Amino acid sequence: KAGVTQTPRYLIKTRGQQVTLSCSPISGHRSVSWYQQTPGQGLQFLFEYFSETQRNKGNFPGRFSGRQFSNSRSEMNVSTLELGDSALYLCASSLAPTGGYNEQFFGPGTRLTVL
Amino acid sequence: ILNVEQSPQSLHVQEGDSTNFTCSFPSSNFYALHWYRWETAKSPEALFVMTLNGDEKKKGRISATLNTKEGYSYLYIKGSQPEDSATYLCALRDDKIIFGKGTRLHILP
Numbered sequence: 001k002a003g004v005t006q007t008p009r010y011l012i013k014t015r016g017q018q019v020t021l022s023c024s025p026i027s028g029h030r031s032v033s034w035y036q037q038t039p040g041q042g043l044q045f046l047f048e049y050f051s052e053t054q055r056n057k058g059n060f061p062g063r064f065s066g067r068q069f070s071n072s073r074s075e076m077n078v079s080t081l082e083l084g085d086s087a088l089y090l091c092a093s094s095l096a097p098t099g100g101y102n103e104q105f106f107g108p109g110t111r112l113t114v115l
Numbered sequence: 116i117l118n119v120e121q122s123p124q125s126l127h128v129q130e131g132d133s134t135n136f137t138c139s140f141p142s143s144n145f146y147a148l149h150w151y152r153w154e155t156a157k158s159p160e161a162l163f164v165m166t167l168n169g170d171e172k173k174k175g176r177i178s179a180t181l182n183t184k185e186g187y188s189y190l191y192i193k194g195s196q197p198e199d200s201a202t203y204l205c206a207l208r209d210d211k212i213i214f215g216k217g218t219r220l221h222i223l224p
Contacts, residue, residue, distance in 0.1 A: 003158075004158075033212070035214075042214055042215070042216040042217065043159075043204065043206075043214040044214070045211050045212045045213070045214075056210055056211050057211075058211055090158070090159070092159075101146070101147055101164055101166060102164075103149075103161045103164055104149070104161060105161070106158035106159045106160070107158060108157075108158050109158065
């Protein structure tokens with residue numbers, strides 16, 4: 001069974017631009033979560049989608065948004081990029097919402113650099 | 116859940132020795148505690164999902180315990196091997212998921 005895939009793997013943008021990242025979950029998984037990893041803050045939760053609905057959202061500004069499609073693929077969008085948005089963005093999928101018991105499987109991440 | 120603390124931040128252990136590290140949290144109001152192993156250049160890999168006070172899980176040489184009353188979870192590695200070198204993350208789940216900053220484990224040959 002194929003794992004979680006993320007595209008692109010690397011991305012360089014300039015301040016003020018916007019970016020869209022994509023995540024394809026493991027086949028049969030309906031929940032997708034997004035995380036931001038920075039050296040100073042560690043791994044921080046962005047949002048979680050299940051059946052095309054956002055279930056939970058972390059403490060990030062409205063510039064960060066996402067959506068999930070009927071095939072469970074998810075996209076994350078960041079508008080008006082700032083230097084501080086440079087990070088590794090990870091997505092993770094699980095069979096059902098991560099309401100505690102469901103194991104998450106992580107993708108390889110997208111490394112975003114904002115210049 | 117306000118904060119998840121992991122200690123130590125970094126740890127060097129001789130190959131063959133056993134080790135353990137801690138995940139601390141101020142509140143027991145969560146659904147589950149997750150442990151992950153994150154090797155360099157790879158994706159985080161789930162180790163355990165722990166759901167009850169007194170829960171214990173074991174996978175090969177790695178085991179974990181959870182004490183929600185005292186607010187901590189321990190991860191134990193018995194007979195460390197070079198492949199155990201990684202960052203170990205714990206995360207608590209209530210409505211959101213909060214990660215600790217991890218313990219970076221280095222196994223010395």
